[in-house]
Amino acid sequence: MRTSKGKTAFCFPGQLQERPRLEDHPRLIEDPHFKECLARASHQTKFDLLNFSLKRDGEEAGLNLKLQISTYLLSMIHFYRMRAAGWTPDIFAEHSMGIYAALAAAEAVTFEEGLFITESIGGLLEREGTFHRGAMASIIGLPLEEVQKICLDLDSYQLFIANYNGSMQYVLSGEEEGIKEAICIALSRKAISGKQLSFQTALHSPSLSSLREEITNLLKEVQVQSPKFPIINHWTIKPLKREEIKDFLSREIGRPVYWARCVERMLQEGVTQAVEIGHEATLTKLIRWMNRDVEAFSAGDGLREKG
Amino acid sequence: MLQPNDHLIEKIKHLILQRLKLADMTPEMIETDAPLFGEGLGLDSIDALELVLGLEKEFGVIIPDAEVGKKVFQSVRTMAQYVLEQQKAT
Numbered sequence: 001m002r003t004s005k006g007k008t009a010f011c012f013p014g015q016l017q018e019r020p021r022l023e024d025h026p027r028l029i030e031d032p033h034f035k036e037c038l039a040r041a042s043h044q045t046k047f048d049l050l051n052f053s054l055k056r057d058g059e060e061a062g063l064n065l066k067l068q069i070s071t072y073l074l075s076m077i078h079f080y081r082m083r084a085a086g087w088t089p090d091i092f093a094e095h096s097m098g099i100y101a102a103l104a105a106a107e108a109v110t111f112e113e114g115l116f117i118t119e120s121i122g123g124l125l126e127r128e129g130t131f132h133r134g135a136m137a138s139i140i141g142l143p144l145e146e147v148q149k150i151c152l153d154l155d156s157y158q159l160f161i162a163n164y165n166g167s168m169q170y171v172l173s174g175e176e177e178g179i180k181e182a183i184c185i186a187l188s189r190k191a192i193s194g195k196q197l198s199f200q201t202a203l204h205s206p207s208l209s210s211l212r213e214e215i216t217n218l219l220k221e222v223q224v225q226s227p228k229f230p231i232i233n234h235w236t237i238k239p240l241k242r243e244e245i246k247d248f249l250s251r252e253i254g255r256p257v258y259w260a261r262c263v264e265r266m267l268q269e270g271v272t273q274a275v276e277i278g279h280e281a282t283l284t285k286l287i288r289w290m291n292r293d294v295e296a297f298s299a300g301d302g303l304r305e306k307g
Numbered sequence: 308m309l310q311p312n313d314h315l316i317e318k319i320k321h322l323i324l325q326r327l328k329l330a331d332m333t334p335e336m337i338e339t340d341a342p343l344f345g346e347g348l349g350l351d352s353i354d355a356l357e358l359v360l361g362l363e364k365e366f367g368v369i370i371p372d373a374e375v376g377k378k379v380f381q382s383v384r385t386m387a388q389y390v391l392e393q394q395k396a397t
Contacts, residue, residue, distance in 0.1 A: 193352035285353040
């Protein structure tokens with residue numbers, strides 16, 4: 001593997017959209033970090049990542065919460081694996097609920113606190129999805145102005161752009177019926193793809209701002225430290241300060257994710273290598289879309305030796 | 308239906324590897340008739356946009372919408388057939 005001349009970013013992805021197929025990754029399952037993380041998690045949560053990943057039946061109760069915990073655990077496992085293999089990041093970036101693992105990896109919170117935050121906020125979202133069902137959709141291949149116009153054309157539904165993932169890569173959030181209509185309109189206006197995501201809440205939209213107080217309350221138990229690695233705050237495009245973290249966590253589910261800004265900031269910082277600290281390669285592909293010179297790959301693709 | 312030759316099939320495979328930065332793969336590892344999405348090569352809609360751009364840059368052909376994209380991106384062969392059809396039409 002070639003040695004990177006610039007900086008290395010570790011990028012923490014948001015929630016998985018489907019069960020991770022861990023049976024396809026026997027090396028990962030046998031990895032000591034995998035076993036240790038699952039053992040630590042088992043003291044705190046009834047959720048069993050391995051059993052969850054092996055189930056192949058259809059929908060089940062609490063699927064999104066389980067996917068959120070899976071995402072957190074897999075990010076932490078891959079983070080420990082990469083560190084053990086000699087990788088040292090210069091900077092962290094995170095997408096949506098990837099912030100929980102990013103904070104734990106940067107030791108701003110402990111592994112256990114990160115899991116507690118993931119499970120607690122995930123539980124709030126689960127409840128919200130039951131009483132105020134929402135939805136999300138990825139719209140790919142339309143310019144921003146066109147996506148904004150779709151939101152305006154369907155203004156009776158309160159639709160919002162939830163993720164700014166790069167040019168022609170957006171995620172909408174809002175009422176489920178409106179999201180379904182938005183997909184139809186987007187496809188009729190020549191989108192390359194319009195797809196409803198697994199979420200049952202209107203994540204990253206103002207409708208979830210109502211959860212802020214409850215999140216603030218549950219975070220009272222968490223002792224936040226200064227992050228050991230700078231984590232880009234995608235609203236300010238500056239490193240997240242210790243004193244900002246709880247406020248960020250309480251607000252972020254009600255505000256959009258500006259991933260494209262994060263990538264731009266990483267490039268300005270001299271990042272030439274971006275490692276997705278997760279099981280899939282969504283952020284890797286979004287980085288590739290924005291800049292083809294960055295060497296981007298997912299830790300989930302297999303463990304690389306540090307060059 | 309127009310049948311693409313081996314040279315065009317090879318070019319399409321190179322385009323996929325290059326656009327999607329599949330550094331660990333070779334053209335021989337991509338089956339000409341295997342599905343590109345889902346259970347096949349495992350591509351997704353972000354990859355689709357890369358391929359749309361790649362076809363336009365490399366061959367000057369345009370995928371106008373998702374419906375056409377769905378048909379074109381079934382396999383390497385359908386991509387090559389679409390390139391041939393579009394080139395013949397112009």
